[in-house]
Amino acid sequence: MDPINQLALILVGLPRTLAISILSFLLGLAIGLPLAFIRTYMGKPYQIVVDVYEKVLRGIPEVVLIFFVFYGLGLGLGFPLLKDALTAATFALGIRSGAHQSQIFRGAIRGIGEHQMVAARALGLSRLQAIIYVMAPQTFIIASPGLGSEYALLIKDSSYAFIIGVVEMMRQADRVRAATLDMVFPTLAATFLYILLTFPIATYLDMWGSRKKKQLGL
Amino acid sequence: MTDVVMECRNLWKIYGNIIAVKDVSLEIREGDIKLIFGPSGSGKSTLLRCLAMLTTPTKGDVFLGEECLTKPGVDLNKARARIGFVFQHIWLFHHLTALGNVELGPRRTLKLPKREARERAMQALIEVRMKEWTKHYPAQLSGGQQQRVGIARALAMHPEIILLDEPTSALDPELTGEVIDTLKDLAKKGITMLIVSHEMPFAREVADEMIFFDEGTIIERGRPELFFTSPRSERAKKFMARLIKRTARG
Numbered sequence: 001m002d003p004i005n006q007l008a009l010i011l012v013g014l015p016r017t018l019a020i021s022i023l024s025f026l027l028g029l030a031i032g033l034p035l036a037f038i039r040t041y042m043g044k045p046y047q048i049v050v051d052v053y054e055k056v057l058r059g060i061p062e063v064v065l066i067f068f069v070f071y072g073l074g075l076g077l078g079f080p081l082l083k084d085a086l087t088a089a090t091f092a093l094g095i096r097s098g099a100h101q102s103q104i105f106r107g108a109i110r111g112i113g114e115h116q117m118v119a120a121r122a123l124g125l126s127r128l129q130a131i132i133y134v135m136a137p138q139t140f141i142i143a144s145p146g147l148g149s150e151y152a153l154l155i156k157d158s159s160y161a162f163i164i165g166v167v168e169m170m171r172q173a174d175r176v177r178a179a180t181l182d183m184v185f186p187t188l189a190a191t192f193l194y195i196l197l198t199f200p201i202a203t204y205l206d207m208w209g210s211r212k213k214k215q216l217g218l
Numbered sequence: 219m220t221d222v223v224m225e226c227r228n229l230w231k232i233y234g235n236i237i238a239v240k241d242v243s244l245e246i247r248e249g250d251i252k253l254i255f256g257p258s259g260s261g262k263s264t265l266l267r268c269l270a271m272l273t274t275p276t277k278g279d280v281f282l283g284e285e286c287l288t289k290p291g292v293d294l295n296k297a298r299a300r301i302g303f304v305f306q307h308i309w310l311f312h313h314l315t316a317l318g319n320v321e322l323g324p325r326r327t328l329k330l331p332k333r334e335a336r337e338r339a340m341q342a343l344i345e346v347r348m349k350e351w352t353k354h355y356p357a358q359l360s361g362g363q364q365q366r367v368g369i370a371r372a373l374a375m376h377p378e379i380i381l382l383d384e385p386t387s388a389l390d391p392e393l394t395g396e397v398i399d400t401l402k403d404l405a406k407k408g409i410t411m412l413i414v415s416h417e418m419p420f421a422r423e424v425a426d427e428m429i430f431f432d433e434g435t436i437i438e439r440g441r442p443e444l445f446f447t448s449p450r451s452e453r454a455k456k457f458m459a460r461l462i463k464r465t466a467r468g
Contacts, residue, residue: 124299
């Protein structure tokens with residue numbers, strides 16, 4: 001098999017790699033952003049719940065988490081959606097990303113400072129409105145470099161889905177290796193593809209965030 | 219007799235064992251311009267924040283018109299929308315343009331339609347002579363321009379009263395003039411204001427009453443002439459002398 005064909009076969013896994021990483025990033029966002037604001041603005045019991053969530057999910061190895069979600073929750077306990085390997089992997093990485101993103105956003109909220117909240121409340125905005133219209137947009141800008149790294153992390157971690165049988169890029173690379181008995185090219189190609197997927201986005205978000213922060217004096 | 223716009227009765231604010239505001243009673247009528255001055259750390263800012271219910275008073279009552287804001291169950295968001303507040307450190311929203319800053323309140327708290335909110339915001343920016351700068355972000359404006367946007371942000375809500383907490387004291391001396399001019403414009407329009415400030419020439423020109431504040435309470439109050447000629451209390455006398463000396467030097 002010539003390299004072009006090998007590469008084409010590996011790229012067959014690309015849509016699933018992207019699906020896992022993009023969807024788990026969005027799930028992480030949907031969990032992490034509210035958690036960060038809950039942790040910042042709500043009472044002690046809520047803070048403890050968020051802290052426990054973060055600590056537990058960051059403490060479990062990715063492989064264990066994916067196994068637990070797919071075999072434990074999906075096949076074992078029969079949660080319907082999690083019986084599907086792709087969904088299970090996305091869900092596992094998403095809830096773990098939620099713990100990361102919660103911490104990223106919380107740092108950003110602290111960076112904005114309480115005065116923006118006070119100024120918003122003085123206009124008569126409710127706390128939720130102040131969060132939506134004043135705090136959250138600035139939180140995104142400050143957090144953008146951190147979000148870039150988080151996205152890169154998810155692209156990389158999507159390769160763990162391989163272990164529960166999802167046919168993503170890593171899985172395809174392994175198949176090509178097995179079929180051609182070429183130990184070097186398929187893994188090297190996968191390496192470059194992962195770098196190609198992670199590096200530009202992380203760099204772009206980093207630069208965009210820095211420029212925006214400078215422009216707004218944040 | 220004109221209507222009372224804002225009033226506080228026997229107001230206290232205590233943090234731990236520090237008494238920030240001590241038994242203050244104050245009444246502001248429509249069109250009044252009252253000016254509070256006194257040493258730093260004397261509780262002036264805390265008093266203003268209590269009046270806007272940005273911090274909850276420990277004891278005593280705050281009234282906005284007829285409505286008691288210190289009673290439980292009052293919709294404080296609605297009340298705050300009727301009170302303008304201008305901060306010492308300005309605190310514009312960094313991520314919004316000048317226009318965005320000013321139209322946020324009308325749009326989101328008063329729930330005006332987009333066009334109406336924008337018109338109102340433009341009107342307010344024209345009043346503070348910032349029409350040319352509507353598309354600029356706060357970081358692209360000078361301190362004086364930022365504070366004028368801060369004033370416009372309060373004005374666009376059409377508040378019943380504006381509370382201003384040392385609106386010029388964070389600015390470079392050469393930038394205070396433009397903000398003072400803006401405040402004089404508002405005074406001419408008859409806008410009700412309670413201002414914490416040490417700008418004495420300005421006070422003399424526009425204030426109906428000056429209130430000397432120290433150690434959390436009102437020491438002496440009266441017409442500006444009183445303070446500039448013969449303050450009764452020893453503390454006010456000393457403070458005025460220092461202020462006038464500083465102004466003369468500056």
